[in-house]
Amino acid sequence: MMAVDHDTLIGWLSRLKLTAIRDQLDNLLDEASRADLTIRETLAFLCEREIARKDERRIIMAMKIAHFPHARDLEGFDFEAQPSVDPQQIRELATARWVANGDALLLLGPPGVGKSHLAIALGRE
Structure with a gap:
């Protein structure tokens, strides 16, 4: 050697x-x-x-x-304040299978309901 x-x-x-x-x-x-x-x-x-x-x-x-404008995560999202958001569905989206499948995700709702928070948190996941 x-x-x-x-x-x-x-x-x-x-x-x-x-x-x-x-x-x-x-x-x-x-x-x-x-x-x-x-x-x-x-x-x-x-x-x-x-x-x-x-x-x-x-x-x-x-x-x-x-270029996320803020650091957000799913733990910081208040699901109780937004009962129309299904926590289980969000956890499923966080697995990012939809990304691997080439699918798109569209978050709809009025201002101030947490769409940006969820989008950033899912992007970080």
């Missing part, structure tokens, strides 16, 4: 765009060592961390692109 210095390894990780592993390499390897992981388990651990970072960045970028 060839010996690889730290800088070379960091360069390879950068070239492969494995930035989460690159940025936390020593800490991640220490954590894997403390957990007494096998090589295969360590590789899986490193991949999980990389995927988690990429997912986190993808979500942050999507939120920026969406």
Whole structure:
């Protein structure tokens, strides 16, 4: 097995765009060592961390692109104040199956009933 210095390894990780592993390499390897992981388990651990970072960045970028005017979530919606809104239906919409199916969603109602709140919350989900 060839010996690889730290800088070379960091360069390879950068070239492969494995930035989460690159940025936390020593800490991640220490954590894997403390957990007494096998090589295969360590590789899986490193991949999980990389995927988690990429997912986190993808979500942050999507939120920026969406230009939501406010941060809203479903937990903050007052379903009791709007009895015409079915909480179960909203929870079903939050699964985003309608997005995967290519369907559209139209929220109708007079001003001030929570359409924007629900639209933003569903978009964030």
